[in-house]
Amino acid sequence: MRELIVPAADLLLGARCAGCGRPALGLCRACGAAIRPRPVVVTLGHPIADLVPVAGGMNTGILRRVLIGWKEQGMTGLSRVLDHHLAAAVVVHARPGRPVVLVPVPTSRRSRRARGADLVDELARAAARLLRRAGADVVVEQALTHVREPADQAGLGADARAANLAGALRARRTMRSGARDIVVVDDIVTTGATLREAVRALSEAGHRPVGLAAVATTPRHS
Ligand SMILES: [Zn+2]
Numbered sequence: 001m002r003e004l005i006v007p008a009a010d011l012l013l014g015a016r017c018a019g020c021g022r023p024a025l026g027l028c029r030a031c032g033a034a035i036r037p038r039p040v041v042v043t044l045g046h047p048i049a050d051l052v053p054v055a056g057g058m059n060t061g062i063l064r065r066v067l068i069g070w071k072e073q074g075m076t077g078l079s080r081v082l083d084h085h086l087a088a089a090v091v092v093h094a095r096p097g098r099p100v101v102l103v104p105v106p107t108s109r110r111s112r113r114a115r116g117a118d119l120v121d122e123l124a125r126a127a128a129r130l131l132r133r134a135g136a137d138v139v140v141e142q143a144l145t146h147v148r149e150p151a152d153q154a155g156l157g158a159d160a161r162a163a164n165l166a167g168a169l170r171a172r173r174t175m176r177s178g179a180r181d182i183v184v185v186d187d188i189v190t191t192g193a194t195l196r197e198a199v200r201a202l203s204e205a206g207h208r209p210v211g212l213a214a215v216a217t218t219p220r221h222s
Contacts, residue, residue, distance in 0.1 A: 026081075045192075070119070093210055164193075
């Protein structure tokens with residue numbers, strides 16, 4: 001019956017695949033297969049301490065369209081696709097026998113209002129569930145908060161982004177989840193300004209993250 005119901009729903013709702021635009025609920029099978037996670041080490045203009053940023057894939061093609069659908073067009077169900085990318089990037093930082101806490105970069109009040117949810121937090125929780133199902137000890141803790149609201153990052157260059165974010169975050173001194181390897185997570189790494197500010201705030205509060213993970217990275221234009 002399901003085979004009949006889904007196309008009927010597509011016709012009624014006009015649902016389109018976020019990757020190719022063909023009728024589908026969420027993401028079609030072909031696009032799902034095409035964007036399987038391929039973790040990459042992100043090269044930043046300025047390194048963030050001695051931390052290696054890893055992304056689950058490149059922010060191009062189908063993955064880019066899926067991220068836009070998820071982030072800008074309210075297709076929150078796509079978290080189910082993107083959590084695999086974040087989980088794959090987190091796994092690169094895992095050390096044998098060490099429990100992990102994912103610390104999501106906090107969403108600004110403005111974008112939480114616009115999107116009705118803290119998307120990065122939800123994504124981190126979905127990735128942690130996946131990793132726990134695979135036997136890893138992974139939890140999520142929202143240890144970072146905004147001290148002040150930064151301006152919208154869109155359209156800002158690397159230097160302007162860094163200046164916009166400097167001192168914007170604060171970290172909790174004591175982690176509620178106890179002693180675990182901290183991996184800072186975000187959705188898209190572009191210049192690394194957000195992750196850099198997150199690491200600065202965590203270090204100031206006495207924490208030493210072991211890794212940085214994101215769903216995707218935007219190729220740099222030099
Ligand atoms: Zn598709």
